[in-house]
Amino acid sequence: MSDTYVTFHGWVGNEVTHRDPNGVSVVNFRVASTPRIKRKGEWMDGDTTWYSVSAWRGLADNIRESVKKGDAVIVHGRLRSEAWTREDGQTSTTLIVEASFVGHDLNRGTSSFLRSSRPERNEVDVHEEIADMVHRGADDLTPMDSWGNPRGTESDQPAA
Numbered sequence: 001m002s003d004t005y006v007t008f009h010g011w012v013g014n015e016v017t018h019r020d021p022n023g024v025s026v027v028n029f030r031v032a033s034t035p036r037i038k039r040k041g042e043w044m045d046g047d048t049t050w051y052s053v054s055a056w057r058g059l060a061d062n063i064r065e066s067v068k069k070g071d072a073v074i075v076h077g078r079l080r081s082e083a084w085t086r087e088d089g090q091t092s093t094t095l096i097v098e099a100s101f102v103g104h105d106l107n108r109g110t111s112s113f114l115r116s117s118r119p120e121r122n123e124v125d126v127h128e129e130i131a132d133m134v135h136r137g138a139d140d141l142t143p144m145d146s147w148g149n150p151r152g153t154e155s156d157q158p159a160a
Contacts, residue, residue, distance in 0.1 A: 005077065005079065006076070006079045007074065007075070008033045008051065008097075009072065009073065009074045009107075011072055011073075012031055012067055012068065012069050012070060012071045013030040013031065013050065013069065014029055014069055015068070016063060016064055016067050018060065025057055025061050025064075026056050029053050029063075030051065030052055030053070031075060032048050034048040034049075049095065050095070051096070052097070053075055053077070053096075053097050053102070054096065054097070055098070055099040059101075061116075067102065071104060072104060072108030072109060073103065073104060074101075074102070074103050074105050075097055075099050075101070075102050076099070077099035078098045078100070079096070080095075080096050080098075081094065081095055082094045
C-alpha cells in the first residue's frame, strides 16, 4: 500500500497538546485550511477543511515550544483518514496528518529561528582512545567470555 503525503497551510485552531507515552514525546493540534476561490470574477472563501496533526519525538518538542493557537503554519506529512461514529449515530471522517515537517507560514507573518540543542555527547578523541586500547597490556584488559561479555571475578560467580 502506498502512503499519501500532503502539504497544506492553514491556521492552528486549538492549543497544542503534548503527551509523553512510554517516554516518547508526541503533540496533537488541529489546523483549518480555507482556500480562496474565484467565482464569477469574485474572490471568496471556499469550504474549510480541518486536519488533525500529530508529530513525534524532536519535532513534537519543537512544535510544543513554537506553535500556538492562531498561528499560520505549513504542514507536510503522511495523510490518513479515520471513520468514527458520532453520538447522534452518524458516521464522520477525520483527516489525520502525521507531520514530517511543520513551520510558520511566512506569507502571514514573521518568525524567529532558534536552533534546538542536541543531547550532550562526550567529546572523546576516538583515535586516541583506540590507540590506548591497542597498546594496553593484557593484564589491564577486562576478561571476556566467548560471547564478548565481561567475565566477573570468582567472587561474582553464584555459589554452587
